[in-house]
Amino acid sequence: MLRRPAAVLALCLVGLLLPQTPTATAATEARQRATPQVQVTSWSSYADFKAGTRRGLKLGRGSVSLLKPKRRTIAGRSYDAGTWTSPWATPGFGATALIPTWEATTPGKSLVRVEVRGRAADGTTGSWDTVADWSRLNKRLPRTTHSGQADDLGRVSVDTWYATSSVASWQVRVTLLRPAGTTQPVSLERVGAVASVDAAAARPTSQPGPGVGTVLPVPTYSQMVHSGHYPQWGGGGEAWCSATSTAMVLAYYGIAPAPAGIAPGHVDAAVDYTAKMVYDHGYDGTGNWAFNTAYAATLVAGDSYVTRMRDLREAEDYIVAGVPLVVSIAFGRNQLTGAPISMSNGHLLVIVGFEPDGDVVVNDPAGATNAAVRRVYDRAQFERIWIAASGGTAYVIRNS
Structure with a gap:
């Protein structure tokens, strides 16, 4: 599709997500090349989710799901809800943008709400800003983002949270929601974000590396x-x-x-x-x-x-x-x-x-x-x- 230009994007995880290269040496080289102005962080394992804060959720192997949910009303509809809040992620630089991403199971009319907030270097903490209400099947509530919500530290623009100046750390919060009184097994398997600083300045063209001469057999579809x-x-x-x-x-x-x-x-x-x-x-x-x-x-x-x-x-x-x-x-x-x-x-x-x-x-x-x-x-x-x-x-x- 033709899409608005976007500046920097962000995510934070417990360890850099690198391609699964054939050798340990290639992976090491990839880490060395990674700019300090981009950091991906995510939480997906039992230990990762245990490190966060849970409300109404239970831990599983690589997921969290509802255990003792609380009632919550969204858009006039009643839901059973539980939340998982990440630890503070500290990229090591002043991030100007975040792009959260997630992997979730949302059967029936269940959904997840994804929120982020930032904290400035002086300790000032911003408000929680809702980035998205998301479900695979798009039932009951439409799958949507929530642009706007400007506060003293940032604002939401579709899939990206932009800092007013920069933030030293950030958190993500995911709320699992299912229609009140139902037993739909909504769960969260992974969530994270890529934190970054605008990297649009001109730079020398990169030199070709090990990918030259390799073309993957991806089918061709015309929009x-x-x-x-x-x-x-x-x-x-x-x-x-x-x-x-x-x-x-x-x-x-x-x-x-x-x-x-x-x-x-x-x-x-x-x-x-x-x-x-x-x-x-x-x-x-x-x-x-x-x-x-x-x-x-x-x-x-x-x-x-x-x-x-x-x-x-x-x-x-x-x-x-x-x-x-x-x-x-x-x-x-x-x-x-x-x-x-x-x-x-x-x-x-x-x-x-x-x-x-x-x-x-x-x-x-x-x-x-x-x-x-x-x-x-x-x-x-x-x-x-x-x-x-x-x-x-x-x-x-x-x-x-």
Whole structure:
């Protein structure tokens, strides 16, 4: 889809999430390359969740779920609710943005509410700001983000929390909700965020590394062949670049859920279905970064989260590990040679590999047909517009 440009994004976890590279040496090199201005933090294990604060929840192996919930009213509806609050995450720098992501099980009419808050270097603590109400099935309450909520330390803009100046630490809080009196097994399996400082300043083009000559066999889907489809989910065409990119990565892993609710005869119906499953009713679009990874997390066996990267050299490690990346770019006229569209103020596509000379091989869903989706872009041009537009934002979706 065509998406607003975004500055820096954020997440915090108990340990840097790195691609599963073939050797320990490669992983060590990746850690050494990681800029101190980006830190991903997440909580997903028994020990991680135990380190947080629980209210009305019980610990499981790699999850928390409702045990003794309290009644809570949201939008005039009554829910049984329990909350998990993370420890304070301290990135080691003044973060200017956070992007939270999560993996949750939300059967029936259950959902999760995700909130964040920051703390300044002087100890001032901001208010809890609601980033999203999310559910896989989108029943009872619409899946939505809550832009605004400006306070003295920050504000919410769709999937990103922006600090007024910077914060020294942050927390995330997740509330598990199910209709009052029901027994739906809602649970949280992982939550985190990527914390960062704006990294859009110009820098030298990265040198090609171990990913050169590797191209992953990711199927090609065009967003444009869906133009006019399902106006209630954005209407297809230029609006569906994110959903189409997510569908391509899932198809690469052999994941093609039955397209429930999609009319028979739709070409590549998985794209329409993905748009339905990631649509953000607050943003009115399918390009919510966290909603795409949260949906993918319900289907894959591995991690699914949003991160940022310093350059394409870091992206190569994922390609070597067999992990394609959905990345967020923006560009003006003559800034991306060979692109199927002349310009975009926000676009997502899939990095699938690298040419022997280091140029980037992509599945660009803006191609007019499936056959026109595979493209090769100049490394310097592509890296420049990726970093400048979104600070190197990428969806990491792994099935392992």
